[in-house]
Amino acid sequence: xxxxxxxxxxxxxxxxxxxxxxxxxxxxxxxxxxxxxxxxxxxxxxxxxxxxxxxxxxxxxxxxxxxxxxxxxxxxxxxxxxxxxxxxxxxxxxxxxxxxxxxxxxxxxxxxxxxxxxxxxxxxxxxxxxxxxxxxxxxxxxxxxxxxxxxxxxxxxxxxxxxxxxxxxxxxxxxxxxxxxxxxxxxxxxxxxxxxxxxxxxxxxxxxxxxxxxxxxxxxxxxxxxxxxxxxxxxxxxxxxxxxxxxxxxxxxxxxxxxxxxxxxxxxxxxxxxxxxxxxxxxxxxxxxxxxxxxxxxxxxxx
Amino acid sequence: xxxxxxxxxxxxxxxxxxxxxxxxxxxxxxxxxxxxxxxxxxxxxxxxxxxxxxxxxxxxxxxxxxxxxxxxxxxxxxxxxxxxxxxxxxxxxxxxxxxxxxxxxxxxxxxxxxxxxxxxxxxxxxxxxxxxxxxxxxxxxxxxxxxxxxxxxxxxxxxxxxxxxxxxxxxxxxxxxxxxxxxxxxxxxxxxxxxxxxxxxxxxxxxxxxxxxxxxxxxxxxxxxxxxxxxxxxxxxxxxxxxxxxxxxxxxxxxxxxxxxxxxxxxxxxxxxxxxxxxxxxxxxxxxxxxxxxxxxxxxxxxxxxxxxxxxxxxxxxxxxxxxxxxxxxxxxxxxxxxxxxxxxxxxxxxxxxxxxxxxxxxxxxxxxxxxxxxxxxxxxxxxxxxxxxxxxxxxxxxxxxxxxxxxxxxxxxxxxxxxxxxxxxxxxxxxxxxxxxxxxxxxxxxxxxxxxxxxxxxxxxxxxxxxxxxxxxxxxxxxxxxxxxxxxxxxxxxxxxxxxxxxxxxxxxxxxxxxxxxxxxxxxxxxxxxxxxxxxxxxxxxxxxxxxxxxxxxxxxxxxxxxxxxxxxxxxxxxxxxxxxxxxxxxxxxxxxxxxxxxxxxxxxxxxxxxxxxxxxxxxxxxxxxxxxxxxxxxxxxxxxxxxxxxxxxxxxxxxxxxxxxxxxxxxxxxxxxxxx
Numbered sequence: 001x002x003x004x005x006x007x008x009x010x011x012x013x014x015x016x017x018x019x020x021x022x023x024x025x026x027x028x029x030x031x032x033x034x035x036x037x038x039x040x041x042x043x044x045x046x047x048x049x050x051x052x053x054x055x056x057x058x059x060x061x062x063x064x065x066x067x068x069x070x071x072x073x074x075x076x077x078x079x080x081x082x083x084x085x086x087x088x089x090x091x092x093x094x095x096x097x098x099x100x101x102x103x104x105x106x107x108x109x110x111x112x113x114x115x116x117x118x119x120x121x122x123x124x125x126x127x128x129x130x131x132x133x134x135x136x137x138x139x140x141x142x143x144x145x146x147x148x149x150x151x152x153x154x155x156x157x158x159x160x161x162x163x164x165x166x167x168x169x170x171x172x173x174x175x176x177x178x179x180x181x182x183x184x185x186x187x188x189x190x191x192x193x194x195x196x197x198x199x200x201x202x203x204x205x206x207x208x209x210x211x212x213x214x215x216x217x218x219x220x221x222x223x224x225x226x227x228x229x230x231x232x233x234x235x236x237x238x239x240x241x242x243x244x245x246x247x248x249x250x251x252x253x254x255x256x257x258x259x260x261x262x263x264x265x266x267x268x269x270x271x272x273x274x275x276x277x278x279x280x281x282x283x284x285x286x287x288x289x290x291x292x293x294x295x296x297x298x299x300x301x302x303x
Numbered sequence: 304x305x306x307x308x309x310x311x312x313x314x315x316x317x318x319x320x321x322x323x324x325x326x327x328x329x330x331x332x333x334x335x336x337x338x339x340x341x342x343x344x345x346x347x348x349x350x351x352x353x354x355x356x357x358x359x360x361x362x363x364x365x366x367x368x369x370x371x372x373x374x375x376x377x378x379x380x381x382x383x384x385x386x387x388x389x390x391x392x393x394x395x396x397x398x399x400x401x402x403x404x405x406x407x408x409x410x411x412x413x414x415x416x417x418x419x420x421x422x423x424x425x426x427x428x429x430x431x432x433x434x435x436x437x438x439x440x441x442x443x444x445x446x447x448x449x450x451x452x453x454x455x456x457x458x459x460x461x462x463x464x465x466x467x468x469x470x471x472x473x474x475x476x477x478x479x480x481x482x483x484x485x486x487x488x489x490x491x492x493x494x495x496x497x498x499x500x501x502x503x504x505x506x507x508x509x510x511x512x513x514x515x516x517x518x519x520x521x522x523x524x525x526x527x528x529x530x531x532x533x534x535x536x537x538x539x540x541x542x543x544x545x546x547x548x549x550x551x552x553x554x555x556x557x558x559x560x561x562x563x564x565x566x567x568x569x570x571x572x573x574x575x576x577x578x579x580x581x582x583x584x585x586x587x588x589x590x591x592x593x594x595x596x597x598x599x600x601x602x603x604x605x606x607x608x609x610x611x612x613x614x615x616x617x618x619x620x621x622x623x624x625x626x627x628x629x630x631x632x633x634x635x636x637x638x639x640x641x642x643x644x645x646x647x648x649x650x651x652x653x654x655x656x657x658x659x660x661x662x663x664x665x666x667x668x669x670x671x672x673x674x675x676x677x678x679x680x681x682x683x684x685x686x687x688x689x690x691x692x693x694x695x696x697x698x699x700x701x702x703x704x705x706x707x708x709x710x711x712x713x714x715x716x717x718x719x720x721x722x723x724x725x726x727x728x729x730x731x732x733x734x735x736x737x738x739x740x741x742x743x744x745x746x747x748x749x750x751x752x753x754x755x756x757x758x759x760x761x762x763x764x765x766x767x768x769x770x771x772x773x774x775x776x777x778x779x780x781x782x783x784x785x786x787x788x789x790x791x792x793x794x795x796x797x798x799x800x801x802x803x804x805x806x807x808x809x810x811x812x813x814x815x816x817x818x819x820x821x822x823x824x825x826x827x828x829x830x831x832x833x834x835x836x837x838x839x840x841x842x843x844x845x846x847x848x849x850x851x852x853x854x855x856x857x858x859x860x861x862x863x864x865x866x867x868x869x870x871x872x873x874x875x876x877x878x879x880x881x882x883x884x885x886x887x888x889x890x891x892x893x894x895x896x897x898x899x900x901x902x903x904x905x906x907x908x909x910x911x912x913x914x915x916x917x918x919x920x921x922x923x924x925x926x927x928x929x930x931x932x933x934x935x936x937x938x939x940x941x942x943x944x945x946x947x948x949x950x951x952x953x954x955x956x957x958x959x960x961x962x963x964x965x966x967x968x969x970x971x972x973x974x975x976x977x978x979x980x981x
Contacts, residue, residue, distance in 0.1 A: 212957045216900075261956045264924040299921040301904040301954070303897070 004204070004256055007195040011051040014189045015044050016182075017175030021166050023256060024273050025052060025140075031252040032205050033163020033245060034119050034139040036104075036277060043168045045142045049100040050189040052140070056201045057194040058097040059134065065107040067152075071114035075124050089126060094118050097134050097198055101141040105151040115139070116158045136202055156236075156278065163245045164270070165277035204255070211251035212261040220264055220300055221247055224271070227298045228279060233290050235280045246274045264300045271295060308404045312458055313448035314351065317408065318344060320441040321399055324415045327422035327434065328392040333377055336389060339370065340396045347399060358400060366397055388421045408449045415442045427633070429841040440465050471884065478876045482857075484869060485850040503541055503600070507749055507772060508551040509714050513705050513726040516801060518767040521596050522751055523604060524839050526762040528590040532606070534753055535797050536642070538773065538785060539604040539765060541750035543621040545657050547739075549667040550714055552732060552747045557653035566625060568617040576620055580608070586643035594635045594842045601626045604750055604765075606640040607785070613637040613851060621746075622783075635847040650744060650777055658744030658777060661736065668715035668736055675740035685743045685778050689786055692737055696730065696791040699723065703793035703804055727789040727796070731772040734788040744777035748785070753800050759836040768801050899966050900954055904928075907946070907973050914980045925950040932976065939979035946972040 004026070011022050025048060028035045037045045046062070053060035063074060076092030093099065094115065101115060118124050119139050123132045141162070143154070159165075171179060182188075196204070221243060229237025238246075250266035257266070276291050309317070322340065329337045350357045358366070370393045371381060378386035395418045398411050419438035422431060443465035448458065504511065523539075531537075544552035556565055564574040590612070593604060603616055603624040614636025616624045624638070650658070665672070678691040702724040710717040715736050718729050731747050738745035752771035754763040773787040790797045796804035854864050861868045897905075908928060912919040915935055923931065929947035933940035949969055953961040 214955045214957050216954050261958070263926075263951055263955045265926060268924065294922075296920040296922040300924045302901050303905050303921070 003196050003200070007055045008256075010055045010192050010195055011048070014051045014192065015048050015168070016179055017172050018044075018168055021168055022048075023253075024164060024166050024270065027249055027252040027256060027270060028164045028273075029056070029136075029138055029201065030204050030208050030255065031163060031245070031248040032136065032208075033249065034141070034161060036159070036162040036165040037140065037142045038145050038165055038167045038277075039142065039169070041144060043170070045140075045168065046100060046102065047189050048168070049098065049140045051192055053098045054189060054192040055195050056098075057197050058136070058138070058201075059198075060098045060100070061093040061096040062100040062102060063093050064102045065104050065111070067106055067108060069107045069111045071111050074111065074115050075118065075126060078127050087127070089129070089131070091131075094124060095131075095133060097136055098138045098140065101139055103144060104141040105143040105154055107152065109152050109155075112152065112154065112158065116161050119161050136198060136205070156280065159277050160239060160241060162277065163249060164273040166273050208248065208252045208255055210260070211254050213247060213251065214261065216302070217262055217264065217267070218247070219302060220298075221250075221267060223298050223302075224267070224294060227294050228275070231290075231294070233282055233285070234287075235282050238275060238278055242274065242278050246270065249274050268295050309402060309408045309449055310451060310453045312451075312453055313408070313445055316441065316445050316448050316458065316461075317399070317402070317411065318347075320415060320438070320445050321396060321411070323441055324419040324438050325392045325396055327419075327426070327431070328388055331425060332389050332392070335373055335377075336393055339393055343396045343399055357403075363397070363400060366400075367394065370394060370397065384424055388424065391421065392418055405449055408445070412442050412446050412449075415445075427846055429837055429845075432841075432845075436469075440469055443468060474880050475877060478873070478880065480848075481853075482869060482873045482876065484866075485848075485853050503598070503602075503749055503770065505542060505600070505602075506551050506553045507544055507728055507732070507747060509707070509710055509718075509725075509729060509732070512728045512749070512770050512772055513707065515770045516705060516726070516768045520767045522765045522767050522769065523593050523595040524762050524764055524842070525754065526592045526594075526839070526843065528592075530589075531756065531761075531763065532589055532642075534799075535790075536606075537753055537763075538606060538748075538771075538787075539751040539754070539769075540607060540623050540748055541602050541604050542748070543623065543775070544747040544749065546660065547662060547732075547736065547747075549662040549664065552735075555657060557651070557657045559653045560620075560651075565620050566617045567619075568627070569611070571617070574620075577618065580644070583644055585641045588639040588641040588644075590637070590639045592635055592637045592843065592847075594633060594839065594847065595630055597632050597634075598630045601629055603630075603636060605638045607642060608644040609638045609640050611636065611638055633842055633846055635843065635849075655744055655777075658746055659739050659742065661739050667713060668733075668740070670716045671719050671733065671737050672740040674719075675737040678737075679741040685741075685776070688741045688743060689738070689776060689778075692734060692741075693786070693788060693791040696734070696788050701725070701730075701792045703789065703796060705805060728772045730788040730792060731774050734786065735774045735776075738774065738776050746775050748773050748775055752787075752797065755800070757832050757835050757839070759832050762839055764835065900950075900961050903966065903969050903973065904950065907976065910977060910980065925954070932980070936980055939976055942972055942975050942979065946976060 008019075008022055008026060011026075012019060015022055025035055029052065037048070039045050049062075050060070052058070072092065074092045074094050076090050076095065078087040079090050080086075081088050104112060104115070107115075118133065119137075122135075122137050123130055125131075144151075145167075170176075224246070225238050225240075225243045228234055231237075246267065247262075249270040250262045253266040253269050254260075254262040259266075271294075272288065272291055276288055279287050279291060281287050281290060322344075325336075325340055329340065346355070346358065349355045371390065374381050374386055374390045374393070378389065380386050381390055395411070395414055398407075398414065402408050402411055416439065419435050419442070422435060440462075444458075444461050447461040447464050447468075451461065503515070542554060544554055546553045546555035556562065563572070564576075567574055567577045588610070589606065592613075595603065603614075603626055605624050608622050609618065609624055611618065611624060614634070616626045616636060619625050624636070626634070661668070661672070674695075675688075675692075678688045682688045682691060700723055703726070704724050705726060707718075707725045707729060708722045710722065714729075715733050718725050719733050728749075735745045735747050749770070749772045751765045751769040752773070753769045754765040756763050771789070773785060773789065775783045775785055778784050787797065793804045857864045857869060857872075861872055904925065908919055908921075908923065911928065911932055915931075919928070919931065925947040929940075929943040932943040936943075946969060949965065949972065952959045953965050953969070959965070
């Protein structure tokens with residue numbers, strides 16, 4: 001638990017003033033989930049991914065998605081080797097522990113689909129040969145919300161593959177001052193001290209599953225799920241996968257908070273990050289506000 | 304080692320239940336039965352502790368043959384209610400030796416339902432009924448118990464469930480009780496209830512009634528529809544005695560009178576005297592229901608002149624009710640008595656001869672005959688003779704006592720002229736004798752006089768000590784007129800009852816004490832009145848619900864008593880009940896009950912919302928609720944946080960039990976918060 005706090009502290013050195021988002025990102029990793037960061041360019045998305053990879057000693061690769069990208073550019077390709085008269089697989093960038101998929105919405109659906117399939121299955125099938133991806137395997141994808149020209153919006157079914165979506169947002173004034181005074185943070189990210197090994201992270205993930213959730217808590221989660229389904233402001237309610245993800249994320253949050261059992265606060269803490277990107281409003285309006293309002297109206301304790 | 308498939312926790316219940324079901328029989332029956340049950344229980348408990356083997360087939364067979372043999376020896380047979388039940392109960396307890404598998408336990412339990420019901424063959428009071436219900440509850444508990452394995456079994460929970468199941472069965476029971484057609488038993492079981500009942504005999508000789516008068520046993524109860532007549536008017540006639548042999552008065556029918564014509568049965572041929580009786584103007588009457596204790600006799604008790612409204616009995620020509628068969632169990636009948644209805648239905652020659660007959664031997668009551676003839680000469684009318692006789696009893700030193708001196712030779716003369724101490728039978732007997740001697744037709748009537756009201760039920764209790772004898776004389780133009788010579792000697796007997804008449808008379812105080820009906824005052828008296836009240840209501844409404852009253856009720860309820868309408872009503876009522884249960888079940892299934900922990904949260908939630916005057920989000924976590932309190936009432940911050948912590952722990956930390964202690968603790972904290980919130 002101390003290691004976790006220390007890891008958080010390390011990452012906070014380069015992503016300034018964003019403790020909550022950092023904690024969520026960490027939670028996401030511990031819950032074995034993929035993370036979608038939605039932000040304008042230059043907000044520190046890449047720095048965050050870098051820092052996480054560094055602190056957890058993860059093998060790290062970055063892919064800049066573009067519209068002319070093909071699945072092979074990510075997954076890899078079979079190349080004919082004239083010496084052996086055989087095809088050998090050249091692994092693509094996906095064969096890593098932490099993949100930063102920058103501007104994922106710029107790629108064509110075909111390419112997006114290839115990546116998302118790899119994310120879900122944690123394996124890649126090329127030319128009929130299935131190859132497992134390394135463990136742990138995380139995708140941190142980013143997308144630019146304002147620039148919609150020439151992008152392919154991720155469909156909801158694929159958004160569901162991301163456990164969480166967070167956005168970092170502009171830094172607070174004093175943080176920005178410190179930022180300006182401090183110099184290149186991405187450089188600093190490279191020099192962060194590793195805190196937990198990647199094996200340690202796998203072990204932590206195992207501990208997440210042991211965090212206990214009482215019947216009453218499961219009941220609360222179910223009520224929240226139900227509320228998204230009966231609320232006609234949403235096009236569709238949350239999927240059971242979302243419910244499982246919510247619970248897992250809450251467990252991870254509880255573990256980071258130093259508890260071996262989850263409480264409703266854990267659910268509420270991860271709720272927005274887990275639920276918002278999976279929901280869409282029927283008649284416009286802020287999905288974020290609607291999602292948040294459910295926390296107010298759904299009773300925590302059954303009445 | 305044997306594998307016991309009957310769960311351990313049920314075994315004690317089974318033992319208790321077997322003993323409970325057999326208990327009424329054990330208390331009533333012979334000692335060997337109790338011995339057998341004890342023996343079975345000892346063997347079984349030793350076997351359960353692995354001290355001995357359970358007896359094998361041979362020993363069990365021997366035991367069974369032995370039981371049948373002993374039953375045969377004790378009762379002389381192995382069938383019939385007494386012997387049959389004794390055998391059944393013994394075999395029932397023997398069966399427990401065989402219980403190994405669950406199936407065996409089922410057999411014992413189902414048999415138990417039957418065994419405990421046999422107790423009702425012998426005793427049908429509300430107490431026994433309650434006891435049988437208790438046995439059924441125990442049996443149901445066992446039935447639930449054998450279906451639960453030992454892990455996590457909670458016997459008290461089984462009891463609760465058994466109670467709930469039984470309560471659910473009560474409405475069905477009531478429907479079946481009311482609607483299932485009552486049929487007369489196919490055979491009449493003669494059950495000797497074990498104790499010889501005291502009561503009237505069909506003859507009267509000196510000392511007989513005074514002996515009866517020392518018992519405070521119940522004779523019958525009467526519930527009046529309207530006003531209760533004055534105590535002095537409450538003469539419950541049972542028998543008229545017309546033949547006297549010098550010592551004993553006996554029932555007799557006038558020579559030459561057809562027995563058929565003497566007794567009018569409803570539905571039978573109507574004799575002339577009944578026609579003329581019914582033709583009279585009746586005047587107003589008293590309507591009442593009599594619930595009689597078993598007497599093993601056929602005569603019923605009623606005031607004069609009884610017209611039967613409900614029940615099975617006929618009216619005899621001497622104006623008394625006669626049942627069609629001996630009263631072997633409590634029986635009820637409804638009567639209207641018309642005191643003004645004259646029984647002047649004519650005195651035929653044969654009647655007159657019987658009512659004037661005296662012992663042939665002129666020496667029997669010689670002085671009494673002389674005195675009576677003297678009065679006859681002195682008086683102009685028969686009524687004057689009666690007056691003279693009563694005056695004689697009043698003015699000469701006669702005493703009313705329960706312990707009259709013996710009258711060995713000539714009871715009439717010895718009593719009238721020597722001892723002059725006697726009980727009602729002496730007065731009635733000698734008065735009737737003298738009336739006959741004076742040429743006035745007269746007869747002795749035995750029955751009961753008086754009766755004590757129960758304040759609770761406004762019904763009357765007539766006990767054996769209310770037994771009484773008096774006379775009726777035939778006066779030309781008036782018919783049979785009641786004359787009670789005892790009233791001339793001891794008017795208190797008629798007005799205030801036997802106890803009042805005897806006290807201050809130098810009677811044995813023990814005897815007097817025995818004549819108390821209800822303890823005169825205090826808790827005990829109240830309790831006795833209540834017991835009597837419950838018993839009476841039970842007799843009236845439950846035991847008194849026979850095929851006749853059933854048909855009457857059904858006619859009122861359904862408008863018809865055809866088998867089809869009864870079947871429809873039965874089917875409909877039970878379907879309705881089952882439908883209701885189903886509805887309740889469905890509702891329960893859909894809804895849920897708030898747990899104490901959930902209630903705990905919402906109570907505080909509601910209180911905070913009330914106190915701050917604004918609604919609170921339902922989506923508050925316990926911690927957030929505490930924070931809300933802390934923000935508004937800083938003084939309450941500490942207990943609020945403590946409450947939230949405890950609450951969160953109890954509800955969400957599986958390592959912490961949300962037991963009663965914790966809930967109490969939370970409630971205490973909440974109450975403290977209430978005070979701080981103002």
